[in-house]
Amino acid sequence: MSAVTSPLAWAHVQPAAARRLLTGAIDAFAERGFQATTTRDIASRAGMSPAALYVHYPSKERLLFEISLYGHRAALEILTEANEGGSPSDRLRAMVSAFTAWHAEHHTIARVVQYELAALSPEHFAEVATIRRAISAVVEKTLTDGVTDGTFTVEDLPGTTIAVLSLAVDVARWYDPTRHATPQALGTLYADLALRMVQA
Amino acid sequence: MSAVTSPLAWAHVQPAAARRLLTGAIDAFAERGFQATTTRDIASRAGMSPAALYVHYPSKERLLFEISLYGHRAALEILTEANEGGSPSDRLRAMVSAFTAWHAEHHTIARVVQYELAALSPEHFAEVATIRRAISAVVEKTLTDGVTDGTFTVEDLPGTTIAVLSLAVDVARWYDPTRHATPQALGTLYADLALRMVQA
DNA sequence: CTGGTTGCTAAGCGCTTGCTTAGCTTGGCG
């Protein structure tokens, strides 16, 4: 099972009822947004009464935090694994390909991760922001390596880092599996575009 | 620059109280999202009681529609004007530069335009979707022209069109005028990156 | 068997929501 195509492992969420609530919440948050989703909606997606939610989670916000935290960790892991070994070009290609494919494959989770940050409590947001900085740092490091060894020409390093990540992240906004290419094909296309953006 | 003082022409919105409600709604929707914004919040930003909103607009959704419609029209106009005259390279550079700068300059309106589509009524969404298709068509046409005259090499035309637009649109998500470059500088950088993505 | 823990539901509490109603004030016009 490749890192690119692996489904997010929610097996660690126990018991099964808690997992059903979590996956129901992902679908609901991605569809309507956090604020427009009711606890009654989440509970009914899990086949339960509204009160059952509070047996497993102390609040609706906590549910969002669990999703956001695991989503961010998965995204960082995907990037870090793709960044192991090879030339800067190889690593950038692997990272953009995997990161893009992940945002397409898991566009529901990715939407929650990228667009519901403002609904997190300040403490929970701070925890997630740490992971986000690490994600930027991984990409910026690879670009720096490429500039150093002469394979990349980058005029504005932080700006180009944001652009490369931004390209992949925005996939979550528009991607529809019934209308667009496979996540892998999109990853390949985007990796090519990103390489063109920085090649010397 | 707040939506209130931005150079987007809201002068056509009359009377002044209606305009104050509209600009207050832009700021509130951009900050918290449509669903999390209350009519009491919008009214108080305009210095009025909650009931005064309904003198000028029949519903909260209608306020969103007016903002979304005008924002989409402004975005299409920006693109169309930048696409007039010159080589495909010149036109692509001008479009990406202007479209990116617009999304940075008007990131509050752009956030409402790009992220609150799901809150529109089906009829209002359909109206706005027409403009969105026109926006894609303008960019795709210029890429096609560049491929035809040999200045561009594009493997996947619809995919690359989305990527170019996506790059600029995502600026609205992360742009912060206190932390990032000026809209003009960002536009120049992004125009360069976009040209690199497609040049033969 | 008994006693306690786990996972759940029915009912509902206090509060906030979008929006409505009734009525007041203001300014223009005969």
Place this chain on the structure above:
DNA sequence: CGCCAAGCTAAGCAAGCGCTTAGCAACCAG
């Protein structure tokens, strides 16, 4: 002046919100 429309507010309604409480059935350990 009298009249009316425009623009506003205070008060509040019905509905829906996140979350709590009380209690019940199923299970397992002793």
